[in-house]
Amino acid sequence: MASSRFLALLAVFIGIYFVSRFELHKSPAVRETAAAFSAAVYNPIRQALTEQGPDVVVKQDDSQEAFTSVTPSPRSTRAPYTRHIVAVGDLHGDMQNAQTVLQFSGVVDSFGNWTGEADFFVQTGDIIDRGDDTIKLYTWMEKLRVQAAKVGGVVLTHLGNHEVMNAIGDWRYVYPTEIETFGSVAARQKMLTTGRIGRAWAQNYTATSRLPLHPHLGPPNTPFPPENHPVHFQKDEDEDVDEDSRYYDTNEPLSHSALSFVHGGLSPTYSNLAPFPTKINALSSSFLHKLQNRRQPPPHPPNAYPGLPQGTTREEIELYDANGPFWYRGWATDSEEKACVDVEKVLARTGTRRMIMGHTPNFQGIVSRCNGKIIIIDTGISHAYGGALSALSIHYTFTPIDNKEGEPRWIEREVVSALYVDRQETIVDQEREVVGDFRFDTV
Template sequence: MPNFHQALGIIISFATLFYLALYLLDPLRSSLGYAPRRHIQHSTRIVAVGDLHGDIGNAQKVLEMARVVDSDGMWSGEVDVFVQTGDIIDRGDDTIKLFGWMEDLRSQAQRAGGQMLSHLGNHEWMNAIGDWRYVYESEVKTFGGITARQAMISTGRIGRAWAANYTTASRLPLHPILGAPNEDFPPRARSAAGRLPTPLSHAAYSFVHGGLSPNYTRLSPFPSAINAIGRSLLRKLQHRVQPRPHPPHPYPGLPSRATPEEHTFYGSGGPLWYRGWALDDKEKVCREVDSVLEKTGTRRMIMGHTPDFEEIVSRCNGKIIIIDTGISHAYGGALSALSVEYTLKDVRSSSSYKWREKEVVKAVYVNRTVVLVDEERDIFGDI
């Protein structure tokens, strides 16, 4: 009969073998599309900000207020993902400063383990086309003149950032088991995300500048179908001989090589200009929204473009959120940001797998915070 020390040694040996087996099984589970269970519990904080329109002062106030940056304008580390939905350019003089700051923040976020998702708004596209109706003469001077400005937003520093780091649409999963930001929905059939039960399979948000119209035919796979069209058109615009800006010269329009898909993309029903979710009758909007959420594999659509000037607008129980409040001094609207806090916790009992999601979406203003969504749901099954 083993003595106490021998028995203790046997117990330690078995425990070591048990944990070694778990360690060795994790890569196998991952290779088969299963996330290691210790990684399932998760929390994340996301901040999204709408149109900034040439005002770096108000932009910094908003990002500091939302704890994206510190008082020196540096990445704070208090946010996991920062999203900006486009229209940084026009109506102000801070174009160079704002786009430079965004790229600095992107690098700082990456070093700190965070992420930035940036989008081109209709005003970025207008400038790429040569439609300068909302460009201030004083802003052109900050570039050193028309030719220098055209060069910088086509193949220069700003234009290269647009091509490399900006998309038209984004799909942001709330949990990494759904994949990385901008991985397509529907997911690959044999992936872990492809086996998740609803509602967890749709635990993601879409971001776009204008809106994802229910009649827009290139929603799937989301977001790559939309973004591929955008990349193609942007490349054609940036690498053509730059037209003389309108006004005072005639409107140049899209390149002669632009495809029908690219014309639809830039049209009033495309993702850059569509305003239906913000302006259409509530009953119509809430009747149509679910079909778009289903196609994009998301719970909520978040967009800018249509300003309210007083508050962030939530429609259909938070399925649609419009975050343009006229932050720039050109509008004099409300300084605002959207904050999302998400957690998924293991609350299983001895007999069944059980997970609890909590999703809190808030509109953050200078002197107040308004809760737009506060939802908790239980999910059953081995995920």
């Protein structure tokens, strides 16, 4: 009975096929009538054929859609997503080497203009000192910021310990020839407070950043944990760690698909890690405001060290001390065993999967520790050091895949590479499968 039904349906289908093949070309009216008839009959036939069982397969010629009664994996309309990030460390007054690095990493062209090859360009601080190109470099950063924004790119810049030192009046690493590019000490003080550079620091430079790899997590520097979000703590049995260092949300598989950028480092014992990076950046902003708006002291040297402004809070003092994000070097100097234990706590609390920083130079190249969870990108780019010209490149892809259950499944992949003038070295190449519906709003 089922076989007879199938043969009858197949005969009807073949008849429709030949009508459409040889008659539809006659006139628009005939085409419309035949098409309507075909739709009315073809769809029930397709449904009936689908119900026959897994051994029934009907193929048509190349001009028609092939179909089968075997239920296929749902065809995904979810588009793959990509994000490309380039980061560089300390530049220390060297425009020429900075241009070389940004050019071979694809951020700028031979004229120093934004190429659009990167979605984000990140600089981790210490643009100033040890060289004469302070004005040129900060002017260039603001030019790139505007150019990037016009085509949907983003430039993220950070204050390093040398920016803060200069704001304090600690000019120990300022070359006399660099002061001459400003015209005078007073002119330099004005430029770093109410002038172009000072305004750029206040408006566009943060102490740290949290950069999501996927826009589902929001724009850069979206606070973590999310505001007004219930906090869940994950703690293994007999695990001797503070509960607030083990934050994860099992309902948000991308919660830690983000990177942190900072100049010195995020110490595991620093008291203001969370909410990240909101708390640190608020302290940095208030501290910088006090430095820029006090009567500027005569710089040291040759004068005495000016100290911190009146009214500096205890939290602001902690921000600038050796354990704070401007100066911390533990990720470079601690043993591998200690660093790899401590980094897990910081990553958990900051909603990130790896920390990227400058400050502690390695003149041979970029340093990766603990399977790329700690990456130090200060390689002495400035001619003052004569180190390696380098940049860090992160390629992130989020690709849809399907399965028989029709779950929204994805492959998340992150490839982190160290770029040099003459070579490229892969630091991390990791992927994992993720299930869920995710927002793709551009940021």
